[in-house]
Amino acid sequence: MIPGVRGTRDIVPGDVERWQRVEAVARDVCGRYGYRELRTPIIEREELFAKGTGASTDIVQKEMYAFTDKGGERVTLRPEATPGMVRAFVEHALEQSLPVPKLFTIGPMFRYERPQKGRYRQFHQLNVEVFGVADAALDAEVIEMACTFVETLAIQGAELVINSVGCPECRPEFSEALLKALGEDLPKLCGDCQRRAATNPLRIFDCKVAADQPIIDQLPHSVDYLCDGCREHFEAVQRYLRAYEQPFRLSHRLVRGLDYYTRTTFEILASQLGAQNALLGGGRYDGLVKKLGGADRPGIGFAAGLERLVLALPGTDDEVAPDVFVAALGEGAREAAFVLARALRASGLQTLVDYEPRSAKAQLKRANRARARYTVIVGDDELARGEVTVKTMATGEQQSIARDGVVAALSSS
C-alpha cells in the first residue's frame, strides 16, 4: 500500500457529511450577507505571498510548498487565501463590476508544518474578504457574521475576542513604547521573545512561557497608543457590536501573525479544541490592496479553519439512508428489478439494488443494514401477476402493489 502524504487526510463517507453541513451553512450565511463566491487557483507566484503575507512571517519563511516549475517560474501552493483574493480583485477590476466587493471562497491551503490535532499540511478554509469599505460598521458586520456562522453550526463554548493593533501611523510608536517598557527585563524573557523583540515586538504578547508572564502583564496596551483615527474607529466597532448585543472580550494580547493587519483584529476561540483553539481569525488590512499593485483600497476579512469547525461540531452524524432497496428474487426478475430501480430514481427516490443474485434473506439483510425505509421485492411469482411486494422495514408490514403503481405509491409516501 502506498500511504497518503503526511499531514493530508481523506474525508471518508460518514465524515464527509459533517463537512458538507459546514460548507452548506457557510454558503448560506455568506449569501445572506451579500457575499459572492470567488474561486482562485491553488498555485500562485511565490512573490505574491512574500509581498502580501509578509516576508517576515514564519508562513513565508519556512512553511510554503514552493518550487520552480518547468518553465522556470517560482510558484507555491497557497498557504493562505487573502493575497490571491486581492490579486484576483485587482486583476479583474472587480470593484467596477460588483456593487460592493464582498467575496468569499472555500478551499484547500498548504503549509509545511508538523501535523497535530486541528493542524494539517493540507487544510481547508472559508475565507471572507471585503474591499473598498473603511467604515467601522463593516468591521462589526463582518465580526457579527462570523459569530452567526459559528452559532448556526451550534458550536458550543465559542468566544469572540477583539483588539486593535493600530495603523502605520501609530503602531511604530507603540512598538517603541513596548521596547522601552521592556527595558532591562528583555534579557529575562525567553529566546523566542527576544527574537520577537527584534522582528515584531507586538508578537511578544503571543508568548505562553509561564516565567515571562509577570513581565508581559506589565507591558503597555496597543489600545492606549492608538492615533485619534484608530481609536475612534475601534470605539465605533465596539458600539456596533453592543448594538448587535454581540458579546465580546477585549484582549490587548490578540496580535495575530500576519504582517498586513491594521486596526481591528479578532478571533473566535473554541474551548474544546486544545492547543489549536482558534476556529477563525481575521481583521482589517487597509494597506494590502495597494501593496499588491491595486488602488489604495481598505480591506477586511477572516479565515475559518474547516477542520477545526468540523472538530468542534456537536456529535450527531447525519445518516445517509436509501429510501428503497429493490430485491430481485429469481434470475428472471433481475431485469425487472433494475428497470424498476431506474423508475424509482427518476422520481427522486434514493434507490439501491443488489448486484449479486443473493437469497431473499441475504438481500433483506442488506436492505436492513443499509437502513432502507422500504424494500421492494420483485420475484417471479409477483411478476406473473403483474405485481411487486412492498415491505415497510420499520414495521415489517408488507403488501402487494401493481407493478406500474409502485413508483407513485412510494414517491407519495
Place this chain on the structure above:
RNA sequence: GUGAGUGUAGCUCAAGGGUAGAGCGCCGGUCUGUGGCACCGGAUGCUGGGGGUUCGAAUCCCCUCACUCACCCCA
C-alpha cells in the same frame, strides 16, 4: 524544526521471550422467497516498515515511518 507518548484483525483493545487472541463488525447456517433478536459456524493479521540480539521476538535493542499531545506557528 524540538520534546514526550503510542503503533497488534475493518473498529476498540488483550497477550511483556515459547503455536497471535477477545468484544463489536463482516459473511454464512438454523429459517431452501423475507431483515432486526437468539444460537451455531466461518474469514480476516508480513503485530506500521527495516535491521539486530536469541534455539525462538508482537514482546528486548537500533533505525525509519505514521499518529497523538505539547513547543513553535496559526485556521
